Amino acid sequence: MNYTPYELRPDLPEELHDLRVLALDLRWSWNHVADTLWRRVDEALWRHTHNPWMILQTVSLRRLKMFTSDESFLRLLQDPRKEQANTLEADTWFSHAHGERRHVPTAYFCMEYGISEALPLYSGGLGVLAGDHLKTCSELGVPLQAVGLLYQQGYFRQALDGDGNQLAFYPFNDPTQIPVVPVRTEDGEWLRISLEFPGRTLQLRAWRAQVGRISLYLLDSNDPMNSPADRGITGELYGGGAERRLQQEMVLGIGGYKLLQALGQEPEVCHLNEGHAAFSILERVRSYMRKENTDFGTALAATRAGNLFTTHTPVEAGFDRFSPALIERYLGRWASELNISMAQLLAMGCSHSNVSEEPFNMAWLAIHGSGFVNGVSRLHGKVSRHLFLPLFPRWPEKEVPVGHVTNGVLVSSWDSPESDRLWTEACGKERWREGLQSIGEAMLKVSATDLWEMRSRNRQRLIAWIREQHALNQPATNLLDPNALTLGFARRFATYKRPNLLLKDKQRLARLLTSTDNPVQLVIAGKAHPRDLDGQAMIREWIQFIHEFQLQSRIVFLEDYDLLMASYLVEGIDLWINTPRRPWEACGTSGMKVLVNGCL
Numbered sequence: 001m002n003y004t005p006y007e008l009r010p011d012l013p014e015e016l017h018d019l020r021v022l023a024l025d026l027r028w029s030w031n032h033v034a035d036t037l038w039r040r041v042d043e044a045l046w047r048h049t050h051n052p053w054m055i056l057q058t059v060s061l062r063r064l065k066m067f068t069s070d071e072s073f074l075r076l077l078q079d080p081r082k083e084q085a086n087t088l089e090a091d092t093w094f095s096h097a098h099g100e101r102r103h104v105p106t107a108y109f110c111m112e113y114g115i116s117e118a119l120p121l122y123s124g125g126l127g128v129l130a131g132d133h134l135k136t137c138s139e140l141g142v143p144l145q146a147v148g149l150l151y152q153q154g155y156f157r158q159a160l161d162g163d164g165n166q167l168a169f170y171p172f173n174d175p176t177q178i179p180v181v182p183v184r185t186e187d188g189e190w191l192r193i194s195l196e197f198p199g200r201t202l203q204l205r206a207w208r209a210q211v212g213r214i215s216l217y218l219l220d221s222n223d224p225m226n227s228p229a230d231r232g233i234t235g236e237l238y239g240g241g242a243e244r245r246l247q248q249e250m251v252l253g254i255g256g257y258k259l260l261q262a263l264g265q266e267p268e269v270c271h272l273n274e275g276h277a278a279f280s281i282l283e284r285v286r287s288y289m290r291k292e293n294t295d296f297g298t299a300l301a302a303t304r305a306g307n308l309f310t311t312h313t314p315v316e317a318g319f320d321r322f323s324p325a326l327i328e329r330y331l332g333r334w335a336s337e338l339n340i341s342m343a344q345l346l347a348m349g350c351s352h353s354n355v356s357e358e359p360f361n362m363a364w365l366a367i368h369g370s371g372f373v374n375g376v377s378r379l380h381g382k383v384s385r386h387l388f389l390p391l392f393p394r395w396p397e398k399e400v401p402v403g404h405v406t407n408g409v410l411v412s413s414w415d416s417p418e419s420d421r422l423w424t425e426a427c428g429k430e431r432w433r434e435g436l437q438s439i440g441e442a443m444l445k446v447s448a449t450d451l452w453e454m455r456s457r458n459r460q461r462l463i464a465w466i467r468e469q470h471a472l473n474q475p476a477t478n479l480l481d482p483n484a485l486t487l488g489f490a491r492r493f494a495t496y497k498r499p500n501l502l503l504k505d506k507q508r509l510a511r512l513l514t515s516t517d518n519p520v521q522l523v524i525a526g527k528a529h530p531r532d533l534d535g536q537a538m539i540r541e542w543i544q545f546i547h548e549f550q551l552q553s554r555i556v557f558l559e560d561y562d563l564l565m566a567s568y569l570v571e572g573i574d575l576w577i578n579t580p581r582r583p584w585e586a587c588g589t590s591g592m593k594v595l596v597n598g599c600l
């Protein structure tokens with residue numbers, strides 16, 4: 001299949017064609033070989049957006065023409081392009097381990113992807129984990145392709161008013177400014193997927209983002225062929241009510257599966273990252289029934305073994321549930337095509353056979369249709385076995401077939417330049433790729449002075465960045481101390497994470513923060529869901545504490561926590577605060593990110 005990019009810069013000089021190739025490969029979000037190049041094209045835009053594709057769409061033709069005769073620029077362009085080509089051709093961990101066989105890529109379904117702030121299709125941990133999975137698969141050469149939604153607004157953007165009230169904004173994701181391109185068929189037509197909705201056919205447009213070796217396919221409903229209401233289905237991430245969520249999940253699961261089929265890539269293994277994507281199970285069964293001319297039960301048994309469900313929720317209220325009436329309205333058609341009764345279809349989302357009253361639970365559907373189920377930490381595996389017990393009546397809890405695979409992070413995408421240098425010298429370039437046992441000794445040989453040097457530089461850069469962000473509000477030299485112990489709390493403001501536990505004894509905290517003998521300071525960031533009023537009250541409590549105790553130079557609350565901010569914080573904070581209520585943090589990944597930078 002041929003992917004023709006948007007021709008938004010038909011005037012891009014031939015000599016600079018490689019700029020487009022580099023800009024469209026999101027590998028720049030974790031591999032920094034081309035940073036200097038983009039900084040050279042537009043320093044201000046680079047600092048502000050870290051979005052090469054946007055820079056390329058914005059830069060003037062005059063400037064581009066100037067570069068065509070600039071030897072040093074052309075060299076800057078050549079090196080990362082060579083590096084990219086070499087990397088894509090090189091052997092990988094996967095080709096060494098499993099090279100003999102050709103693999104149909106595993107399909108990875110997720111409601112959100114946090115790859116870069118330049119592609120704002122995420123809200124928090126789940127999305128950032130999915131982003132790190134794609135990056136890691138690219139690095140290791142694991143054959144995978146991902147499916148998600150292209151949101152017109154994505155998750156809300158946060159600002160705070162003077163009293164600490166959270167304000168929510170929904171800026172438009174202009175698809176010409178984010179690094180995605182339409183998927184086109186061989187004869188150049190924009191690939192569309194159609195999905196039967198009650199009384200209408202929904203048209204979905206297919207997009208593709210390139211994440212190194214991995215393709216991330218995205219669907220959006222903002223097609224003029226759809227009704228105005230339907231065009232908004234892929235508007236907000238985690239916005240709207242139950243019906244909107246159901247529509248989104250049908251687009252993700254059913255639309256996503258159809259998209260892979262349309263690309264000729266019917267997967268052998270589908271990974272459902274959270275229950276949002278569980279409708280793909282039904283579409284997969286339907287497709288199998290047609291192809292093999294068989295009945296529902298046989299098709300479910302045959303395809304089930306190839307579905308894998310990762311659950312991320314430690315409380316039952318966290319599962320998406322829909323009323324049977326809503327399911328009947330939207331999925332009645334699937335029941336008849338699967339040749340089962342509505343009661344049988346509803347039973348797929350229920351814990352037992354009495355389906356009349358129970359809401360349709362997406363996690364139950366995912367379990368009924370998956371051959372392997374896992375939680376995201378050892379403790380969460382245990383919690384999940386308890387949550388899923390109703391599906392396994394009379395089973396001993398410890399035998400409920402739910403395992404765990406602890407979440408992880410792509411270490412090399414969270415390290416600072418200084419930490420990369422330090423660990424490369426100590427443990428070599430390929431240190432994170434193979435078993436870690438052998439590098440333990442090498443790590444211990446790093447001197448305390450070198451570690452401290454790395455920590456101090458990381459912190460100083462964070463404080464400089466914060467001062468720059470706040471330059472308009474406060475005289476910079478007043479704000480934080482580049483050489484003081486810096487505590488950080490950056491995560492979603494949800495009550496179970498206890499973002500205000502530090503405020504339990506306000507006098508004492510104020511005393512600690514104003515001590516001149518042992519200076520300590522605090523950086524905070526995090527959004528509360530627009531409907532989570534308790535979470536928002538906790539933000540307000542912090543802002544009021546800062547005012548009440550006049551701590552403006554010792555505490556900053558950074559608005560609008562996102563991936564770019566996370567990268568500065570993960571590098572610069574000395575002590576990362578993590579105070580969730582046990583066992584409600586299913587895993588938690590930010591604490592894993594900071595370690596490589598010598599943070600506690």
Ligand SMILES: *Cc1c(COP(=O)(O)O)cnc(C)c1O
Binds near residue numbers: 125126491563566589
């Ligand atoms: C890692 C990360 C998260 C998740 O952090 P937790 O520790 O799991 O709460 C959320 N948001 C961003 C931007 C992140 O980078």
